Amino acid sequence: MSRKEKLYMMQSAYNVLSTVFGYGEFRPPQDQVIESVLNGDDVFVLMPTGGGKSLCYQIPALVRPGVGIVISPLIALMQDQVSALTQAGVRAACMNSAMGSDHNYQVEQQALRGELDVVYIAPERLALQRTLDWLGQCTLSLFAIDEAHCVSQWGHDFRSDYLQLSVLQQTFPQVPRIALTATADAKTREEIIQRLGLQQAKVFVSGFDRPNIQYRITQKDNPKKQLLSFLEAEHSGHAGVVYCLSRKKVEATALWLSEQGINALPYHAGLDKSVRQSNQERFLREEGIVMVATIAFGMGIDKPDVRFVAHLDLPKSIEAYYQETGRAGRDGDPATAWMAYGLEDVIKLKQMMAGSDADESFKRIEQQKLNGMLGLAELTTCRRQTLMGYFGDTLSQPCGNCDNCLTPVKTWDGTDAARKALSCVFRTDQRFGVGHLVNVLRGKVTDKITQFNHHTVSTFGIGKDLSDGQWKSVFRQLVARGYLNVNFDYGQLSLSETSRSILRGEESLMLRVDTMQTKSSMGGGSKKSKSVDINENDIPLWEALRACRTSLASEQGIPPFMIFHDATLKDMLDNKPSTLEGFGTISGVGQKKLDKYGSDFLEVLKQY
Ligand code: ADP
Ligand code: ZN
Helix, strand or coil: CCCCHHCCCCHHHHHHHHHHHCCCCCCCCCHHHHHHHCCCCCCCECCCCCCCHHHHHHHHHHHHHCEEEEECHHHHHHHHHHHHHHHHHCCCECHHHHCCHHHHHHHHHHHHHHCCCCCCCHHHHHHHHHHHHHHHCCEEEEECCCHHHCCCCCCCCCCHHHHHHHHHHCCCCCEEEEEEEECCCCCHHHHHHHHCCCCCEEECCCCCCCCCCEEEEEECCCHHHHHHHHHHHCCCCCCCEEECCHHHHHHHHHHCCCCCCCCHEEEECCCHHHHHHHHHHHHHCCCCCEECCCCCCCCCCCCCCCCCECCCCCCCCCHHHHHCCCCCCCCCCCCCEEEEEEEHHHHHHHHHHHHHCCHHHHHHHHHHHHHHHHHHHHHCCHHHHHHHHCCCCCCCCCCCHHHHCCCCCCECHHHHHHHHHCCCCCCCCCCCCHHHHHHHHHHCCCCHHHHCCHHHHCCCCCCCCCCCCHHHHHHHHHCCCCCEEEECCCCEEEEECCCCHHHHHCCCCEEEECCCCCCCCCCCCCCCCCHHCCCCHHHHHHHHHHHHHHHHHHCCCCCHCCCCCCCHHHHHHCCCCCHHHHHHCCCCCCHHHHHHHHEEEEEEHCCC
């Protein structure tokens, strides 16, 4: 390819970015990725969720001659992806087992006639000779391998169908391949490159930080109430996900939130498939639904405007936490990752792990991962710095957008308290749970204390200077830091190896002062629609624009965000265009959407 041709292709890419997608500029490294694919190189892209991976293959598929084949494991999402592209005027279709052979045949024919720019297919189709024959007859612009980490057995989403993707390179060596993933882990990366034969590929890694997500972890006091105040103060009317560990808790929480006037729905694997589907549909199609769910909900939830992810139970690892919270704010607007966490979580998870019948080495890895998560929860410094460090990225400055940065944590010298707590565990023979231990320390005479003669042990009543809550906090931090072990039968606490140095006075211990944020002290105010920062005066117009969007979406049976994202509505508010020409300059308005929706929105803008 000559320099001139290359230049021309890149100009077309900019042109497509603005006329089809309505965006003014690429987000680095989109432009470099696209340039490489246009040059015919293989490319491996690692970008966080919400980074903008889709454009990296959609634009070259539009610029290069022929049809771009996108391999994706998320069959349930394909139709949505096709609808979103169709809205922008891209000729797209999908093929998978759920679509029926008639439909799939039609798509094949359309592609052969050159009537499609992008076709999504499920990986298992590549095992069929028929598919390979068909591909052999098409003009192919590229292969995009989405969720490329599914090829890795080390990762957690392994799909055996992905193994046969090596056939692409063997059969179609001249067609550029672009593999994409949001998985940061170095071992997984290595495996992807090996298995997909991407040794020659250009690798683009962008940072894994999600600066628009505010990370907050608060101590549990009355978790349901804390959640409610959080929602009311900061996310009223917003879509979000509340994660709980058990199905029972999901249902109870969803019910309770509904009773408090929150638009909440439950989702877990035990619900009827039809209920699950309908709740998921509503989450996508209606505005401001709060989905209370187990982790069964999420894989492939491609909703860009999830404004918060709340955890009422502790995730099992930092990876899980990052993945789950990462579902917030894909559109780049401010979002919150909020978690309430307490001693009972630590005990429950440690018990579950100790009691599982997994083999010892697996248990040890699980324990290590949980300890990492506990470390993050108990952290007194910037959470984002620790998160990034965990994934091998460095953040040189504290982020300014996590709870510890926004409200610095106070610490206190807990050496003496820790020694009292640990020796109380020892004096009562390491056979009791926290409730009882706190009673002994506080010198309460309960039936249980009388029964076991614990009013006669030397630690009875030596802790009257701290409240019950403060002692619980001490115990939680001792467990979280591994000075105490939790027995899986009844949650009895016992001393660990490391506790000795504290008991002997060889080590001192700084503990965090717990603050319960029932009322949010973060980022200020109970202003409605805070996270998109709407000016007080603009709220009626904002609501009218949203209503216009909802009505256009429901006419077509698609989610509102497929018409325009919040960011696009926000741009309308800021610029208040009054002509079609002006409307066309709004970010996210391409030619097709300008023609289709411009006049409706201008009408609304005129009224205000
Ligand atoms: P990923 O697949 O990496 O999670 P997406 O491709 O879904 O991310 O993009 C995330 C969001 O960012 C989408 O709402 C998309 O429209 C938007 N986006 C992507 N690239 C740009 C860009 N260059 N300018 C503005 N918005 C963009
Ligand atoms: Zn921070």
